[in-house]
Every structure is written in C-alpha cells, then in structure tokens.
Amino acid sequence: MSDESRSGLDAVDEGVLVEGAASPYNEAPPEARNDHASVAALYQRFGGAVVRHQVNAGGQHVVFVDPSRSLEILTWLRDDAEHRYDMCSDVTAVDYGAGRPVNVVYQLFSTTHKRALRVRCELPLDALEIDSVMPLWKGVDWLEREVFDLFGITFRGHPDLRRILMPHDYAEGYPLRKDFPLRGRFSREEQTRRALNQDPERFYIPEEFEVGGAVQEVRLPPVNVTAAPDRGTTAGES
Amino acid sequence: MGLIDRTRGIFVGPEAPTFLTTKLDFFVNWARRNSLWPMPFGTACCAIEMMASAASNYDLSRFGMERMSFSPRQADVLICAGRVPYKLAPVLRRVWDQMPQPKWSISMGACASSGGVFDVYSMVQGIDTIIPVDVYIPGCPPRPEALIYGLMMIQEKIRQESLNDHYALRSEDPATVARPRAAGEELVGLTGPFGNSTQQDRLSGLAVTPAAFPSDDPSSDF
Numbered sequence: 001m002s003d004e005s006r007s008g009l010d011a012v013d014e015g016v017l018v019e020g021a022a023s024p025y026n027e028a029p030p031e032a033r034n035d036h037a038s039v040a041a042l043y044q045r046f047g048g049a050v051v052r053h054q055v056n057a058g059g060q061h062v063v064f065v066d067p068s069r070s071l072e073i074l075t076w077l078r079d080d081a082e083h084r085y086d087m088c089s090d091v092t093a094v095d096y097g098a099g100r101p102v103n104v105v106y107q108l109f110s111t112t113h114k115r116a117l118r119v120r121c122e123l124p125l126d127a128l129e130i131d132s133v134m135p136l137w138k139g140v141d142w143l144e145r146e147v148f149d150l151f152g153i154t155f156r157g158h159p160d161l162r163r164i165l166m167p168h169d170y171a172e173g174y175p176l177r178k179d180f181p182l183r184g185r186f187s188r189e190e191q192t193r194r195a196l197n198q199d200p201e202r203f204y205i206p207e208e209f210e211v212g213g214a215v216q217e218v219r220l221p222p223v224n225v226t227a228a229p230d231r232g233t234t235a236g237e238s
Numbered sequence: 239m240g241l242i243d244r245t246r247g248i249f250v251g252p253e254a255p256t257f258l259t260t261k262l263d264f265f266v267n268w269a270r271r272n273s274l275w276p277m278p279f280g281t282a283c284c285a286i287e288m289m290a291s292a293a294s295n296y297d298l299s300r301f302g303m304e305r306m307s308f309s310p311r312q313a314d315v316l317i318c319a320g321r322v323p324y325k326l327a328p329v330l331r332r333v334w335d336q337m338p339q340p341k342w343s344i345s346m347g348a349c350a351s352s353g354g355v356f357d358v359y360s361m362v363q364g365i366d367t368i369i370p371v372d373v374y375i376p377g378c379p380p381r382p383e384a385l386i387y388g389l390m391m392i393q394e395k396i397r398q399e400s401l402n403d404h405y406a407l408r409s410e411d412p413a414t415v416a417r418p419r420a421a422g423e424e425l426v427g428l429t430g431p432f433g434n435s436t437q438q439d440r441l442s443g444l445a446v447t448p449a450a451f452p453s454d455d456p457s458s459d460f
C-alpha cells in the first residue's frame with residue numbers, strides 16, 4: 001500500500017499489532033507529529049517518556065506515554081496555556097489478550113483550543129497500577145472505578161476505589177479481561193445463590209443518592225401561622 | 239349471569255331487583271381479574287413496549303389495568319420487562335416478596351424469560367430461577383398486543399381459580415423469602431446454555447486473574 005492511500009481507517013483495520021510490519025505498532029511517521037501541536041510539544045518536552053505516536057481513524061492522534069510519568073504529563077497537558085486539555089471525556093482500558101499489556105486510555109479535549117488528544121499508557125499484566133487523575137479532573141471518579149471494576153487496574157490515590165458496576169462482593173474476577181470466561185467462573189447455581197445473598201443496603205448510603213443536594217432543595221418552607229388571623233389562638237400558643 | 243333476564247332483556251327502571259345471585263368464586267374472580275394493577279419492573283428495551291401498551295393507542299385500561307402501581311404493596315401482577323442482571327436479582331425478589339397475595343407475574347420478552355442473547359456472566363438466565371412466573375411472553379421485544387394477550391391469559395387463569403384452592407395456590411412459606419425459586423438440578427436445567435455459547439468453557443487456559451480483595455478469592459468459602 002503506498003503512503004498516499006493510507007488513511008486513519010487503515011490503521012483501525014490493521015489493529016494495534018501488525019504481523020510482519022517494520023514497526024509492530026503501526027506507528028505514524030515522525031512527520032505526522034507536527035500535524036498536532038500537542039504531540040509535537042510532548043515529544044519535545046517529555047521525549048523519553050513518549051513511547052510512540054499513532055494516528056487513528058478520523059485523524060485522532062494517539063500518544064503512548066510511560067505510565068510511571070502519566071500524572072506529570074497529564075498535569076502539564078491540562079495546565080499549559082498552549083494546550084489546556086480542561087476536559088477528560090473518557091477514561092477506559094483495553095485488554096488485547098495473549099499476555100499483551102493492558103492499555104489505559106485517556107480521551108482529552110481542550111475547550112480553549114478545540115483540540116482532541118488521546119493518551120494511552122501500557123501496563124504489563126503483572127503491574128496493573130497507575131496514578132489516579134482525580135486531582136486533575138474530578139469527573140473521572142466513576143470512570144476510574146469502572147476500569148478498576150472491570151479490568152482490575154488499581155488507580156493510586158483514588159479516594160474511593162471500589163467496584164461500581166459489578167456487585168461489591170463479586171468474587172469471579174474482572175469481567176472485561178480477555179482471560180475471563182464469557183459466562184463467568186462460577187456455576188449458574190452459585191451465581192444465583194450469591195446474587196440473592198447480596199445485601200444492597202450495606203453498600204449504599206443515602207448521601208450517594210442525593211448528588212447535587214437535591215434532597216435539601218425540596219424541603220418546604222415553614223408555615224407562617226400568624227399570617228392566618230382566623231387561627232389567632234393557635235398562633236398565640238405556638 | 240345476574241344482570242340479564244333472558245325473558246325480558248336487561249333490567250333497568252323501577253322494576254329492577256335490588257339484588258343479584260351469583261357464585262362467590264365467580265364474583266371474587268370477576269372483581270380480581272378486572273382490576274389487575276400491574277407492578278412495572280421495566281429494566282430495558284421491553285419496558286418501552288410496556289409503556290406503549292399503557293398509552294392511548296393500546297390502552298391497557300380497557301382491561302382494568304390503567305393504574306400502574308409503582309409500589310409493590312398495592313400491586314397484583316408483576317410485569318418484568320427486560321433483562322435482569324444478577325445485581326438486580328435481590329431487588330426483583332424483594333419486590334415480589336413485598337407484593338401481597340393474590341399476585342401473579344409476567345415474564346415479558348426473551349431476556350426475562352431465558353436470558354435471551356445475554357448468556358453472559360452478569361445476567362440472570364430467566365427470572366423463573368428467582369421468582370415464580372405465570373405467563374411468559376416471547377419476543378424481542380414483544381409487541382403491546384402480545385403483552386395484552388399475556389395479561390388476558392392471566393385473567394383467564396384467574397377466572398378458573400376457586401376459593402377452595404386458595405391455600406394451595408396462595409399460601410407462601412416464609413422460608414422461601416429472598417431465596418431463589420429454583421435450586422440445584424432444576425436451575426441447571428433452566429439456565430443451560432444454548433446457541434453459540436454452548437461452545438463456551440468456564441475454564442479458560444489463560445492467566446489467573448489476581449483477586450483484588452481477600453474475599454474475592456474464588457476458592458474461599460462464601
């Protein structure tokens with residue numbers, strides 16, 4: 001395939017690993033870094049920590065960075081005036097199976113510069129740990145919990161890292177990992193028994209249902225008894 | 239019965255008698271089957287069809303079911319419309335336990351009846367493993383006509399009940415509260431794999447997923 005006919009869509013077709021290709025990772029040519037200001041700046045500033053750069057479908061630029069420096073790099077991307085990725089629209093993970101590293105994916109958007117950037121960190125299966133980005137974007141709270149729940153990746157520094165989608169006492173492992181059997185590890189009988197043994201009240205506190213303080217808002221104002229002259233005696237007593 | 243005099247037509251006017259004679263069974267069942275209050279347990283796409291059945295085009299209220307009872311304690315028929323994940327299983331069971339007798343239940347759609355396409359780790363394979371079911375409605379999703387037909391089958395079922403069988407039909411063992419309806423062999427039979435997933439094996443030869451919490455160890459006794 002000549003370089004002219006290559007598009008981002010080809011990269012999606014070929015997947016992350018390309019058999020027999022010069023670079024097994026479908027890397028974008030070095031010139032492509034200059035198409036995206038943040039990619040070029042990342043290479044310049046964090047050269048050693050940037051592992052590779054891809055351009056995916058729709059011209060989505062993806063930078064793979066060293067997970068041990070992810071927090072530092074993401075902090076810079078959020079705060080630097082040239083970049084200002086003030087919105088983290090998604091945190092997710094991908095497991096490619098066959099013992100390959102699990103990728104944590106951050107999808108960033110800059111509302112100032114109207115630019116999107118995807119940052120990925122590869123975590124080897126025996127060290128599924130990465131710094132939480134809760135200090136940068138508060139909204140990633142539940143996203144990181146979801147990744148923890150379904151992939152078993154620990155987010156260091158997350159204040160409330162517990163399961164979110166699966167039951168809290170779920171004991172079969174991490175369902176979105178490639179080594180997880182589709183129908184779960186336990187028999188249907190055991191799964192049903194455990195499901196009915198759950199105690200939902202144990203895990204939820206009333207505060208969790210009143211995010212935003214709606215419960216306080218709906219309280220009725222106190223009734224003004226003295227305003228009703230017919231009930232003068234009652235008003236005098238109260 | 240009662241309301242019609244076969245020789246003189248319908249009773250109206252001053253000569254109409256002030257009483258009727260009928261069988262108690264008929265009268266009780268007539269009252270029950272024409273005021274079935276559904277408890278909607280809509281968990282997924284099937285619930286959209288259930289809402290359509292209650293809306294003006296299909297108009298469930300023609301059958302005495304206009305009042306969707308959003309409290310299980312005032313409901314007669316549980317309509318489980320949609321797939322039920324294991325996390326929701328105790329909720330479904332509790333809603334059913336909270337409903338007073340006499341009560342009936344409808345499993346609406348492929349997912350509620352059998353797990354449907356979701357033969358996976360997270361999904362209850364048929365709500366009949368959790369609660370007793372009177373009528374299964376096939377379809378993905380069933381059309382409102384199908385739901386109405388299912389409700390009419392419940393009406394037909396009620397019509398055939400007798401107060402003589404009341405205790406056999408309507409008594410509940412407190413020991414079954416919050417327990418699965420099916421256990422052991424029966425549950426294995428009900429949840430048996432079908433379709434593509436017959437080829438799926440629980441034992442994958444790949445790496446063991448490490449447990450995050452000590453209680454997550456599958457070998458530990460729960």
Ligand code: SF4
Nearest residue numbers: 283347348349378379
């Ligand atoms: S049976 Fe079909 S329509 Fe109904 S909940 Fe399942 S997937 Fe949705």
